[in-house]
Amino acid sequence: MPSAEMGTNSAYSDLEARFRRIALYGEVASVLHWDAATMMPTQGASPRGEQLSELRVLRHRAVTDPEIGDLLAAAMQESLNPWQAANVREMRREHKFATALPDDLVAEISDATSACEHAWREARAKADFSAVSEKLAAVIRLVRESAVAYGEALDLDPYDALLDSYAPGVRVADIDPVFDDYAAFLPDFLAQVTQRQAQKGLPIQPQPVAVDLQRKLVELLAGATGFRFEAGRIDVSAHPFSTGYRGDQRITVSYREDDPMGSVMAVLHECGHAAYEAGLPAEWNRQPVGQSLGMVVHESQSLSVEMQASRSSEFLGWLASKATEVLGPDPAFSPDNFRRLQQWVKPDFIRVEADEVTYPAHVILRTRLERPLLSGDLPLADLPAAWNKGIKDLLGVDVPNDRLGCLQDIHWYDGAFGYFPTYTLGAMLAAQLAEAAHKADPEIPQALARGDFSPLMRWLGNAIHAKGSYLETDALITSATGHSLDATAFKRHLHRRYLEG
């Protein structure tokens, strides 16, 4: 049982003890998820599902316990320091989200998304959107219902409530001008970049490389970003991810012999996520205020390492020589060819394969479509055509079929609406952070040219990682960069890299 600190904030201390327990359930679930993706034999899937379901029940019961509501009210009357007060704010947020939905709606969403995800896999294989549209309609109806419920609990518009669940404090009113700005910038910029690229012809692709050699380079690079193997592991899974907790960060990567640099760039991305988690304030470990701040900031950290730092011309020069050293000589690793390979821009259909210039177009399209889908203004039957027109307008390419169009991402079919914008807001934030970091420490680019991430990671550690969830998103961004998030730093970054480099 928790003990009161000096008796002055016993409700607060009780809350800390409860949220510590809740965090432990989360740590256990993260180990089970990691194991399921990396180690578990096929027949372990069914018992694993039941174990995770039981953990979810435990966690949900603990977060929604009516006593939490009483303790939160009592704690707000107690004498709290600013971090404790921020901790209570984050506890309230978790409690509100967890109690907003009635249990039967939670169960309905779980059933509907399971059924829809299954149908989506079949529909995608057949490139036939109509095979999943009915199940997607059911998911959308339930997501709309939950958005309304969240909105009422948090006093937000429904779509803002969904956004807030992924990125605390982010509102659609902030996103629209930023995305419109980028959509207006893109066509002309893209034309200039592709024209400039075409002058030098296609870069040479690397030869296949054995996985063992790729692993060596991956481990060397992870170490360079500050990843500590005494407090983490790197394993193989179908899709790369990063999970874990203080003392035990786990990254995964997917190796392909015919794409040796794919694993390297993917692991650098995950190392950015892992560095954020590793740099969270130790003294607030397992408390809500000690957690990462949401998906926009998390993605900004992975993209700070992968896109801003690792695809900078400075770093790519060093990486080309390391690739030669570890993977073996290859004409593709000549400094100029290597840089062009990693900075290649190509408008195409698939979001996850997009470069940093065209990626936002994929996100902007999804953001523009998911709101009328949710409100009902866009009938589902019209989605494929709206999708294809959007891609044509933004990127100038023709989508050949629904598999390469509106069936390519799992998100909506899995009930995730309000998530897509976080990718591009994260990319823009990464650019804004890079400007601030380079201004504060002009040595960062030269250090990267030596493969040395430490000045960059030191700055990110202080400006972002160590803050946990003490500040809300806009306040954190302003404290780190001097102003709110916008697209200007990102556009400047793209101009420098693709038209001046």
Add this chain to the structure above:
Amino acid sequence: MPSAEMGTNSAYSDLEARFRRIALYGEVASVLHWDAATMMPTQGASPRGEQLSELRVLRHRAVTDPEIGDLLAAAMQESLNPWQAANVREMRREHKFATALPDDLVAEISDATSACEHAWREARAKADFSAVSEKLAAVIRLVRESAVAYGEALDLDPYDALLDSYAPGVRVADIDPVFDDYAAFLPDFLAQVTQRQAQKGLPIQPQPVAVDLQRKLVELLAGATGFRFEAGRIDVSAHPFSTGYRGDQRITVSYREDDPMGSVMAVLHECGHAAYEAGLPAEWNRQPVGQSLGMVVHESQSLSVEMQASRSSEFLGWLASKATEVLGPDPAFSPDNFRRLQQWVKPDFIRVEADEVTYPAHVILRTRLERPLLSGDLPLADLPAAWNKGIKDLLGVDVPNDRLGCLQDIHWYDGAFGYFPTYTLGAMLAAQLAEAAHKADPEIPQALARGDFSPLMRWLGNAIHAKGSYLETDALITSATGHSLDATAFKRHLHRRYLEG
């Protein structure tokens, strides 16, 4: 919430739902333990300890919930089939053990054994028993107290209560005559075996073998015992063990290049444990009656595979040719030399390195010492001398120091009293089961001579695995072999293998 079956046994149904949840906590803990031993980075140890401690609290709270007592009383009035009734019996047993100790005693034991285990590691390194004797005295005092409490809860003598916690229904009155019988048999038998061995000189030891080749043989042999890689894994840990649950069995092994057959025999041992778990009755999964029956029966299953089957002359002939095929040719793998290597008998100090002839002497000594230690009749200061005299009397060898004597095993220092007898009872049961199996299916030895474990595993599956905890230990042994456990089959087995083979 659990639903009553036809409304006729609603208390029973509620209990099933609760024990299912308790089993899920156990499954989760087994994944965390496995991960800690095989995968976890060093700095993951501290958070992992807290996660496991939280799971123990959850489990303890669920098993000791006072409502369980009421439900058990109510369920015993309900209409239950025989398996359900046995399930209630096992639930009562778990509930009684869990509620027998006051919480502060549990905490004291946990603290005392942690401190003692730590001191034991230092004392063992220095070969100085006096460096740990005070902490061991504290552990013994608390174990005595818990034995008394268990005994009162279960209406058993204190030492019987400890035995029962590892092997349900096993009593010291059953052990004494069996162990005395073996102790009387051993000296003369050992003299005959070592004399017979000496006539042919020492067998040739195998050359070192790369771990990758050992792993191939290990996986081939595990498959031969029925281990299914779609429902399990084999990994590396410092000490071999077997854990997991239906659908996800995990075995570990420790490879040493200079001892290629060590890993092979260790994995066959663990495969016996895993086969037991995999063969438990599926329809009683996650219920107490569907669990394995305790350490005597568990050890009998590992030794049925390792000692009875895999060290039989029939199987060793096949294994020698497989070793040649997979590990490469080696004069040590000639059929006769290979058999002599795997059946070598040598009286020595260390239990875990002992052969099957001398192993029981180590166990008998510990069993004879731990009872007067617990009762206080043997003062701790006299333990090293009593130990050394016991080894001399039983095996004729002189213990050079306490590190190779009474400091060699962690068990007592970790609070495990009443555990040692299960090893040798398991070995004797394995011999008794082998006789019954060969009588029921005389093809078993010929099948083993072809590397085919399936007739043996089929018999064990029906006679032991599928029974779960439906019968108590003595009833299970009698149902499988026609009579209670004694040393006669084991002595006949040793005579055949070491004096007639």
